[in-house]
Amino acid sequence: xxxxxxxxxxxxxxxxxxxxxxxxxxxxxxxxxxxxxxxxxxxxxxxxxxxxxxxxxxxxxxxxxxxxxxxxxxxxxxxxxxxxxxxxxxxxxxxxxxxxxxxxxxxxxxxxxxxxxxxxxxxxxxxxxxxxxxxxxxxxxxxxxxxxxxxxxxxxxxxxxxxxxxxxxxxxxxxxxxxxxxxxxxxxxxxxxxxxxxxxxxxxxxxxxxxxxxxxxxxxxxxxxxxxxxxxxxxxxxxxxxxxxxxxxxxxxxxxxxxxxxxxxxxxxxxxxxxxxxxxxxxxxxxxxxxxxxxxxxxxxxxxxxxxxxxxxxxxxxxxxxxxxxxxxxx
Amino acid sequence: xxxxxxxxxxxxxxxxxxxxxxxxxxxxxxxxxxxxxxxxxxxxxxxxxxxxxxxxxxxxxxxxxxxxxxxxxxxxxxxxxxxxxxxxxxxxxxxxxxxxxxxxxxxxxxxxxxxxxxxxxxxxxxxxxxxxxxxxxxxxxxxxxxxxxxxxxxxxxxxxxxxxxxxxxxxxxxxxxxxxxxxxxxxxxxxxxxxxxxxxxxxxxxxxxxxxxxxxxxxxxxxxxxxxxxxxxxxxxxxxxxxxxxxxxxxxxxxxxxxxxxxxxxxxxxxxxxxxxxxxxxxxxxxxxxxxxxxxxxxxxxxxxxxxxxxxxxxx
Numbered sequence: 157x158x159x160x161x162x163x164x165x166x167x168x169x170x171x172x173x174x175x176x177x178x179x180x181x182x183x184x185x186x187x188x189x190x191x192x193x194x195x196x197x198x199x200x201x202x203x204x205x206x207x208x209x210x211x212x213x214x215x216x217x218x219x220x221x222x223x224x225x226x227x228x229x230x231x232x233x234x235x236x237x238x239x240x241x242x243x244x245x246x247x248x249x250x251x252x253x254x255x256x257x258x259x260x261x262x263x264x265x266x267x268x269x270x271x272x273x274x275x276x277x278x279x280x281x282x283x284x285x286x287x288x289x290x291x292x293x294x295x296x297x298x299x300x301x302x303x304x305x306x307x308x309x310x311x312x313x314x315x316x317x318x319x320x321x322x323x324x325x326x327x328x329x330x331x332x333x334x335x336x337x338x339x340x341x342x343x344x345x346x347x348x349x350x351x352x353x354x355x356x357x358x359x360x361x362x363x364x365x366x367x368x369x370x371x372x373x374x375x376x377x378x379x380x381x382x383x384x385x386x387x388x389x390x391x392x393x394x395x396x397x398x399x400x401x402x403x404x405x406x407x408x409x410x411x412x413x414x415x416x417x418x419x420x421x422x423x424x425x426x427x428x429x430x431x432x433x434x435x436x437x438x439x440x441x442x443x444x445x446x447x448x449x450x451x452x453x454x455x456x457x458x459x460x461x462x463x464x465x466x467x468x469x470x471x472x473x474x475x476x477x478x479x480x481x482x483x484x485x486x487x
Numbered sequence: 488x489x490x491x492x493x494x495x496x497x498x499x500x501x502x503x504x505x506x507x508x509x510x511x512x513x514x515x516x517x518x519x520x521x522x523x524x525x526x527x528x529x530x531x532x533x534x535x536x537x538x539x540x541x542x543x544x545x546x547x548x549x550x551x552x553x554x555x556x557x558x559x560x561x562x563x564x565x566x567x568x569x570x571x572x573x574x575x576x577x578x579x580x581x582x583x584x585x586x587x588x589x590x591x592x593x594x595x596x597x598x599x600x601x602x603x604x605x606x607x608x609x610x611x612x613x614x615x616x617x618x619x620x621x622x623x624x625x626x627x628x629x630x631x632x633x634x635x636x637x638x639x640x641x642x643x644x645x646x647x648x649x650x651x652x653x654x655x656x657x658x659x660x661x662x663x664x665x666x667x668x669x670x671x672x673x674x675x676x677x678x679x680x681x682x683x684x685x686x687x688x689x690x691x692x693x694x695x696x697x698x699x700x701x702x703x704x705x706x707x708x709x710x711x712x713x714x715x716x717x718x719x720x721x722x723x724x725x726x727x728x729x730x731x732x733x734x735x736x737x738x739x740x741x742x743x744x745x746x747x748x749x750x751x752x753x754x755x756x757x758x759x760x761x762x763x764x765x766x767x768x769x770x771x772x773x774x775x776x777x778x779x780x781x782x783x784x785x786x787x788x789x790x791x792x793x794x795x796x797x798x799x800x801x802x803x
Contacts, residue, residue: 327498327502328502328505328506328509331499331502331506331779331782331783332506332775332778332779333737333740333741333742333759333775333778333779333782334741334742335741335742335744335756335759335760336741336759336763336771336774336775336778339759339760339763339764340510340513340763340771343763343764343766344513344516344518344519416634419636420636420637420638423636423638424636424637424638424744424745427638427745427748427749428744428745428748428760440638443638443642447749451650451657452650453646453650453651456646456650456651459642459645459646460642460643460646463638463639463642463643464639466636466638466639467634467635467636467639470634470635470636471630471631471634471635474630474633474634475630475634478630
């Protein structure tokens, strides 16, 4: 087993496998309509890539059961996201039998998780719902990290006016209550997935910048940085190739936690009507649509199913972060 | 110390000016003006309006002047204690904000009253013996409840206690006057969400203190365990949780929009959301400034409290 996996353990190849999983998924969710007939086949290479990543994760994190549980939860939803077009599910947007309860059989179709108020199959909607949350959540976090890391490196390494300017702007942004910032940006730009990315970047990049700035300040006076300076390397090169790789430990742990926050934020924003738009299923949207009509115990599955799904995903990210931190402290 | 507080307050004022200018700039865009028009007159009426009629409406609302003039007028009004009128509800912003702040204050009081003893107690019990069974149970529960998003916790407690057991109403809008039973679910949601975080911090702080030399000395010289915990350990272990609890104030003020919207509780967060969606610029200004103020002041209290409580840190 280990011998078979060894060639994939190099960082560069892991990134390659991640891209193989991520690019099809992003293409499918963000630009799905533009793909035409190819849409059905796009996700196929992502399935083995996801499985391989999961096996890599559980074999290398064996020492931390917490991280294992977290990775299992996260990879469960990732697998569902790449597999869902090939599963034998009904169309998640097709109205069939309004208010069919759990286990009801209508029109020769068994509603395993019931149907919502418009009669759409809850099982299909719940499983399809993970795609948008995952893709937009991870994309938003990644963009926020690129911006935050760059600003943090510049502020920490160049210091002086750069530091003063960037720190003041991030202080202003951090002094806004997060929700106000989200609401203002999304209301101004209009609710959509891409604007969520922008809003999350504005809200998270200042905090990421602070973390990276702190690490940079700490590492700036190390010998290998002086060596690079003496070699006459460009400051940008030093920042990206010398400082950033050495700051990756705390950044990865923070990224896991922040993925959880972003997932919550996207669900919350969609619930408030500021996020992703109908009709495609999404957990926040399912809660929003059912919040008014499902106030009877009989129909509470309409709210419980998306709530439990989003909780399991966030729990997965948090446990993963906990496990990674534990492991990095042990080394 | 005083110098530190003064510089922080000065920075707060600077940030407030920048923030309020930014807000005015954003809400000066045509999009938001139109949004107010649509909300007040109705979408069909606005699309039927001629250019002149729309200009006249803007003039009537005082929206046609340049934004820096409006800003100057608003700023001088604020200096005289006049925060303007709400476009949406057509009442003075001051009374509106004060009313919502009171509601949120009541919510926050009960959350604190339940959360502080619960999280401190559990954190101390867990941190007394790191790695023990009690510690692991508390840590797991804390991670679990904190990982559930507020919206999920709100749904779960609603389904269990309001829809299933029918002990309390699911709606907290208080339309028929004040009712403490309607406060139960929002408070429960917020306590469940927040206590885990504070408990974990308390546990970490307590665990760190318990490994220190002076605790070992106290145990070795034969003091009863109870006394070691109560007199020696707690004093130092509670410094870090104190600062964190103060910072929760900020979260309770504006971070709980979802809970207030889900339970339809007329609190400060819901006011912020409604005003931002409507484009009610004066309400947003006032509410954001209050939020920024609370954020900075709670930060200062937390920092000052930390230095006062911890004799190892002294500012020159």
